[in-house]
Amino acid sequence: MTGVAIEQMLELWCVELRQVKADLQSLFAHPSVATSAAAFLDGVLGPERRKTGWMRAEAAGDPGPWRQQAVLGRSHWDADALRDMVRDYALETLASPGAVLVIDETGFLKQGQNSCGVGRQYTGSAGKIASCQIGVFAAYVSDKGCAFIDRQLYLPKDWTNKPERRTAAQVPDSLRFVTKPEIAAEMIARALAAGVPFDWVAADTIYGVGAIEMQLRRAGKGYVLGAHATDQFYSWIDKPEVAGTAEQITKALPSETWRRLSAGDGTKGARLYDWAYVELADLEAEEYNQDLTGLWTRGLLIRRTLADEDLAFFSTWCPAGTPIDTLVRVEGQRWAIEDAFETAKTELGLTHNETRSWHGWHRHVSLVMLAFAMMAVVRERANTLTSPQKRSDEAKLQRWCDGLSRKSAAWPHASSNTASSPPS
Structure with a gap:
């Protein structure tokens, strides 16, 4: 962030927070609930390390957490309307050409069996199988900043197939079991329907090769999606002959194929890796959507770490002639959502949710998303100022x-x- 006078920074924060609170009021039928939601924002943006109901209540000057609990529980309001408000609010400032929609998940460690969606499942946050909830998120990443614009709690079959658990956690009757890639596809569809301006989608291997590829080709969006070493890739239509698993293709590449490039700046400087890119086919966009034109390239991107030569693979789709530097940049944007998860958890209490219901989880997470988006907006506006x-x-x-x-x-x-x- 550029140097900004403290008076300017305080004014930015005050003006933006007041506007966000004013916009929140339209979501609530009763002014007291809107006031409690505004106090929730104050609590998660405050200095307390734990953003529990008691802590937020104390920060708001309440004698107990009941008003805070009411916002997340018994009050009547639509968390999805807030989700859409967060998306539109973030895009007013962060929208930019070449933006990337990043899909990823994170774990919410939980004890007991009653919190909606909890179960023993793998979470990359802990790096192991643990008792947790899993939330799937979509983040908008541009050269102006990063903000979460969508979220959904993943429900394992142990939840969707047991009516008594669904009822106790107030899971909507219409909700069926959906896989994480299906959740991601729904998020992409919502972003497209809302006219979110993005050119690319980046995601980890769990969301990679499959239906999402076809969805994005039909929409005319480029992608860099994680692939497994055992995924099969083939070349055709005037491209050098390539056939086999991603790992087999990589082993056969000549040494001059590799280029050392940065995937973006990290806490210790440029994130340098060796990269290789194999073009597999040039295809007409109208093969997937008659309203689209132009030649697009199907490809395989490979990343190799410098220290131990560990490999990662990515299925790609991009306008013909797109340089490898651009694909590396897109893949590197996945770190933005990881940084966002860390900030939202440590600074804004993303995982300090004390509710057990379906709507309680989505309300808590959506309010935290709003706080995070406000931080991103303030940061970008501060960058446009000069002290x-x-x-x-x-x-x-x-x-x-x-x-x-x-x-x-x-x-x-x-x-x-x-x-x-x-x-x-």
Whole structure:
């Protein structure tokens, strides 16, 4: 973030938070519930490390957590309407050409058997099988920032097939069992229907090769989707002959195929890997959608770590002529959602949900998504401002440069090595 005067930053926060709270009011039939939802936002944005109901209530000056619990529980309001509001609010500031829709999941560790969707299942958050809930998320990532724009709790068959558990957790009667890739496909469909401006989709292997590929081809969207080493790939239509699993194809690649590229900046600098890209076929977009035109390339992208040469594979679809650098950039945007999960969990209480119901989970998560989106909006707007100190420094530098130019014109034979340093 660029240097911004503290007065400007405080004003940005105050104005944005007031506007967000005002927009929230339209979702609630009763003003008291809107007030409690606004207090929820204050709580998750506050300095408390634990964002529990008691902590949020204390921050709001309430004698107990009942108002906070009512927002997530017995009050009548639509969490999906809030989800859509968060999406539209984030896009007003973050929408940008070349944006990537990133699909990923995260775990919510839970004890007991009564929280909706809880069960022993693998979560990458813990790196093991644990008692947890799994939430599938869609994040919008552009050069202006990142925000969550969709979410859904994954329900294992142990939940969808047991009426007594569904009833106790207030699971909607219409909800059937859906896999995580099916949830992702629904999120992509919602984004397309809402006119979300994105050019690419990036996702991990669980959401990769399959129906989502065809969905995105029909929509005219590029993708970089994780693939397994055992997935089969074939070339055709005037491309060099390639056939076999992703791992077999990789082993046969000549050394000159590999390029060292950065997948983006991390906490320790550029995330450097060796990359290879194999074009498999050039196809007409109208084969998948008669309203689309142009030549698109089906391909296989391979990433190799520098330390241990561990491999990762990605199925790709992009306009013909797209350079490997662009595909690497798209794949690298998946780190943005990982960073977002960490921030939302550690700073905004994403996993501090104390409700057990289906609608309680979605209400809690959607309110946290709103807080996270507001942070992203404030950050981007701050980046467009210039602090008085920075403007002063830039003016001094410009005066020095102008003076140097005049000096050079007056003494054309002066050595550049004798020039003085810029003022501090």
